[in-house]
Amino acid sequence: MWNRRKDEAPTPIPSSQPPAPSALAREGIPLSTLPARNPEYESPSSVGSTTSSGSASRSASIGKSVVIKGQLFAREDLFIDGEIEGAVEMLENRITVGPNGKVVAGIKAREIVVLGTIHGNVEATDKIEIRKDAKLVGDIRTVRIVIEDGAFFKGSIDIAKPEAKPLVTARPPVGAPAPTPSAPAAAVASVSDANR
Amino acid sequence: MVIEPTPSEHLRPSYGLEQLFAVLDPTGQRQVLDLGEFTQTNVTKIIGLGHRLTFEDILGMVDHVFGPGDPNEVQADVELTNQFLSSILDFEPDTFDAIFVWNTLEYMARHLVDPVVARLHRVLRPGGVMLVCFRADIREQLTVQQSFRIADTRTLSIYPKGHRQAAHLLTNRAVERIFERFGSVKFFLSRDRVREVIVRK
Numbered sequence: 001m002w003n004r005r006k007d008e009a010p011t012p013i014p015s016s017q018p019p020a021p022s023a024l025a026r027e028g029i030p031l032s033t034l035p036a037r038n039p040e041y042e043s044p045s046s047v048g049s050t051t052s053s054g055s056a057s058r059s060a061s062i063g064k065s066v067v068i069k070g071q072l073f074a075r076e077d078l079f080i081d082g083e084i085e086g087a088v089e090m091l092e093n094r095i096t097v098g099p100n101g102k103v104v105a106g107i108k109a110r111e112i113v114v115l116g117t118i119h120g121n122v123e124a125t126d127k128i129e130i131r132k133d134a135k136l137v138g139d140i141r142t143v144r145i146v147i148e149d150g151a152f153f154k155g156s157i158d159i160a161k162p163e164a165k166p167l168v169t170a171r172p173p174v175g176a177p178a179p180t181p182s183a184p185a186a187a188v189a190s191v192s193d194a195n196r
Numbered sequence: 197m198v199i200e201p202t203p204s205e206h207l208r209p210s211y212g213l214e215q216l217f218a219v220l221d222p223t224g225q226r227q228v229l230d231l232g233e234f235t236q237t238n239v240t241k242i243i244g245l246g247h248r249l250t251f252e253d254i255l256g257m258v259d260h261v262f263g264p265g266d267p268n269e270v271q272a273d274v275e276l277t278n279q280f281l282s283s284i285l286d287f288e289p290d291t292f293d294a295i296f297v298w299n300t301l302e303y304m305a306r307h308l309v310d311p312v313v314a315r316l317h318r319v320l321r322p323g324g325v326m327l328v329c330f331r332a333d334i335r336e337q338l339t340v341q342q343s344f345r346i347a348d349t350r351t352l353s354i355y356p357k358g359h360r361q362a363a364h365l366l367t368n369r370a371v372e373r374i375f376e377r378f379g380s381v382k383f384f385l386s387r388d389r390v391r392e393v394i395v396r397k
Contacts, residue, residue: 145239146236147234149343152260155251156249157250157251158248
């Protein structure tokens with residue numbers, strides 16, 4: 001009387017939790033397409049974060065079992081933990097070579113972060129970060145460079161002058177009070193937003 | 197084996213550094229080669245002075261090719277020696293106006309030093325200078341590997357990096373013999389028992 005029969009077992013309550021990654025894999029969703037989420041080498045401004053304008057930045061990820069030969073162009077941030085041979089170009093975005101990443105290619109990007117290995121010349125229109133244990137063989141051309149102790153580098157460094165951006169200033173209406181010292185940046189931002 | 201105590205990081209004046217920067221024309225862009233550790237400080241200082249900088253972490257290459265261990269044992273392998281020599285200092289002749297060799301030669305087996313110095317002679321321009329450092333106390337075999345960082349054109353910041361076995365310890369006469377193909381060799385003894393050697397082609 002107290003023993004419940006097997007066919008009377010309670011049905012599981014549907015959960016609002018998302019399925020675990022292993023469950024996704026069983027359903028055939030390739031895990032390598034999911035954005036990388038390793039807090040060890042994700043800075044606050046990296047993959048999946050929001051930009052200063054408030055919109056979510058788009059990013060792509062190349063998993064560590066992926067090998068690509070050829071040219072790679074993108075208009076979104078890219079995280080590489082696999083192997084790439086050829087050329088990589090994303091002039092408006094950031095490229096991160098993860099700790100397992102191996103790139104035998106020239107790289108051009110706005111920002112380049114190196115945790116893995118690069119054999120080839122790298123050119124950043126903004127900044128290059130070379131982290132501890134990174135290995136870079138090739139010439140660097142950049143505006144700014146950040147180097148952590150413990151990286152291996154062989155090549156030359158050219159520091160380019162930043163490209164002069166046209167200065168857009170908001171002309172205050174007649175009779176309006178003069179901007180305070182902290183105001184110009186806000187004024188410029190609001191003008192550029194208004195032009196979108 | 198005599199083990200040197202680990203000193204703390206410190207700043208000290210460097211006559212070798214002063215001599216080297218005196219040779220570099222501050223008004224023109226000069227080609228500088230750094231064979232030491234890849235550090236933010238040295239990149240910032242040298243490029244900040246307007247020079248073009250090339251890095252080749254030569255001890256990093258030693259470790260990569262030969263692996264860890266007693267340098268006189270692991271660096272004896274003929275095949276690895278050829279691999280190492282074929283992968284370093286592959287520059288056009290007379291490329292550089294100044295070369296920071298730091299203390300890297302102490303950690304290379306004796307049979308590697310001569311070919312490396314011959315290549316340094318080849319890539320240094322006539323009139324160019326090299327700054328090389330050697331331990332002053334040649335009884336120490338297990339030396340504290342130091343990272344040399346340029347604080348300013350007359351001052352070095354020294355960071356200890358832990359103990360590393362030197363391959364050989366050289367007297368002044370032996371150092372002169374290593375650089376005999378160069379025009380001049382000048383010694384400066386620093387307070388922290390390091391001989392700074394300015395070698396001019």
